[in-house]
Amino acid sequence: MSKKKATLSVEGREDIELPVYEPTLGQDVVDVTGLTAQGLFTYDPGFQSTGACESRITFIDGAKGKLLHRGYSIEELAAKSDYLEVSYLLLYGELPTEEQKETFVNTVKNHTMVHEQLRVFFNGFRRDAHPMAIMCGVVGALSAFYHDSLDIHDARHREVTALRLIAKMPTIAAMCYKYAQGQPFMYPRNDLDYAENFLHMMFGVPCEETKISPTLARAMDRIFILHADHEQNASTSTVRLAGSSGANPFACIAAGISALWGPAHGGANEAVLNMLEEIGEPANVEKFIDRAKDKNDPFKLMGFGHRVYKNYDPRATVMRESCHEVLNELGVQDPKLELAMKLEEIALNDPYFKEKKLFPNVDFYSGIILSAIGIPTSMFTVIFALSRTVGWVAHWNEMISNTYKIGRPRQLYTGQTEREFVPLKERK
Secondary structure, eight states, rough: OOOOEEEOOOSSSSEEEEEEEEEEOOOOOEEEEGGGGOOOOOOOOGGGGGGOOOOSEEETTTTTEEEEEETEEEEHHHHHHHHHHHHHHHHHOOOHHHHEEEEEEEEHHHHHOTTTTTHHHGGGSOTTTTTHHHEEEEHGGGGGGGGGGGGGOHHHHHHHHHHHHHHHHHHHHHHHHHHOOOOOOOOOOOOOOOHHHHHHHHHHTTTTTOOOHHHHHHHHHHHHHHHHHOOHHHHHHHHHHHHTTTHHHHHHHHHHHHHSTTTTTTHHHHHHHHHHHHHSGGHHHHHHHHHHHHHOOOOOOTTTTOOOOOOOOOOHHHHHHHHHHHHHTTTTTOOHHHHHHHHHHHHOHHHHHHHTTTOHHHHHHHHHHHHHOOOOOOGGGHHHHHHHHHHHHHHHHHHHHSSSOOOOOOOOOOOOOOOOOOGGOOOO
């Protein structure tokens, strides 16, 4: 219950009292839902100052560089947990017991295969189609296959849908890659863990046994963990908005994938690699650093700073460690990666970047890791979508489990006032 009140004064109107809610963490929230009854509503492009829902899943404190999932810090989860354990936490609210985790992992493994007819579905796409375009279509098409669990008001149906999505997304993601490469699809293996299985389906071939480096598998698992959820971002909000209409859950996740596809959202780590291509070689780094400092130059360093985190991105600390582990193990002689490391060194020590708090973020390091592993940039956002699926499903399930209303944003109309229709022959 609200204990505080805010008073809104509008010229020519009586003052309006609005309830103020106190969260467990974060800023107080002014409840403006009663404004429409007073003939008013708020204007907030991009919803920068608007809380559209109540949630118990993830909390971000951008000023302090904090990211908590159900109260646990992302640094601790990435260091001590694994992706499926974090998935359980996001879905159910608590870390699993040993028995609960074993059951959860086994259930996910039992759902990793996709319907054989989906293999044929892939043939409808051009071989040079963007993997995200394929993923949007295939995930949306899942609603045509699983009619046994589509009652969104049945908690068990929602749970089965969540498990299917978490289990099948690595399989679908790998199929998107294999299709573009003209290679045979690889069936999942239940003897491998989640990240190992993904790498097996990505890089394995039927004619020989897949060998998976524990270092690469751990790095992949960390990428999954660090992208699992990030509060009410554009794609998560899209899933919630689509879900608020009562839409099919697979269609809601496909909508989230579409939103994630945008370069301003999920394409950031791909933009890092494109930037490195533009810089070209280590000798050019200083010149581009100077350009980044020039307010009149349109060039921007991608992968530095963050819209939400005004301090260091807490995910970047963990990702940086994995990045250097991967590069050391692979001994990759790639000019882009050498360039990235020089860029990192300068940015971490340059007073300008320290003052502006433009530190390398999670996208900077994840892009380098994925590139070093041999994953093409076109697949980066697909892997992001794979990772974020559990966050989307957790938020969708949380919304459907509680009282909710269909999303219906308002607008500030600045178009024509009412006009009379003029017949075609009389128009000049």
